[in-house]
Amino acid sequence: MPELPEVESVRATLEPHLVGKRILRAQIHRPDYVVAFDHGGQETPASPHALLQDATTSAILRRGKQLALLAADGRVACLHLGMSGVITATSTPSQSTSKRDHVHVTWTLADGSHILFADPRRFGGVWTFPDLKALHTYRWNFLGVDALEFTAEQLHAACLITRRAIKAVLLDQAVAAGIGNIYADESLFAASIDPRTPARALSPAHCTDLVEHLHRILHAAIHAGGSTLRDYRDATGARGSAQHAHAVYGRPHEPCLRCGQPLRTTQVAQRTTVWCPRCQPRLRPAKASPRTTPNPTSAQHAR
DNA sequence: CCTTAATCCTGGAAGC
């Protein structure tokens, strides 16, 4: 569930509790949840050292739905929340982590506070790297640009080279990182585009419109502290409120907020999808065959 | 190429 806005909210609320602080101890309660990479990309047993024990944190980066804790000496710990991951900063001593609270990693800071990473469903994980270069080489380079930096030109280029539905393209983390099921549906509704539309049918103007709505919705959600549906909390334990702004996500069969028509639901790219059949008409697939001369207005985007 | 299914996992909700 945590998508870009939720992860950014975690990053922002965790920052003051962690950056500039010394980590006295890193505890791995579930070894199979943490994977360590060396300079050559080989996986090695995770250790407290790899998890930044005895380091001072210098920054928390985010790309898409992933976070990276940077140590002043270069070490990196990449965190992915999966769908049920929760990172909590607490000043109170760590109440003995029982087996049932699903806390897989605990950091103890020099100021006596603790950072807990819990993930009941374990779709998330932790990957450690000796330096930032290794993080990029072995992990982040497989991701597309962060969704907040995603441009209409990049979207259009991605749409031209695939036969997938537009929603599948938005969900592809290698195209743009950070968009999940919620914000894919919401941005497609805002842009009045049927999620099942073949991506190739989108014009440059459609892409411009879609990216503008996507950015607006992501920024608004960040401002609202993210969407809290079930387990999501930021690093201080606070819930987000962006879920109250959802126009289609989680509202199958309910009336469209724009036209009143009942919202429809189906599966697109293996994900539950909700859209308005009236406000989001299916676009006609592009007529031109791939081998003929493309429409001059879109030719410059080919690659 | 692309879609589908299966996999990982737990807890909340729905069904009987």
Added chain:
DNA sequence: TGCTTCCAGGATTAAG
């Protein structure tokens, strides 16, 4: 009330 079943989700992998 107490079961069982289903489902959600992100990402990866294998199969069609």
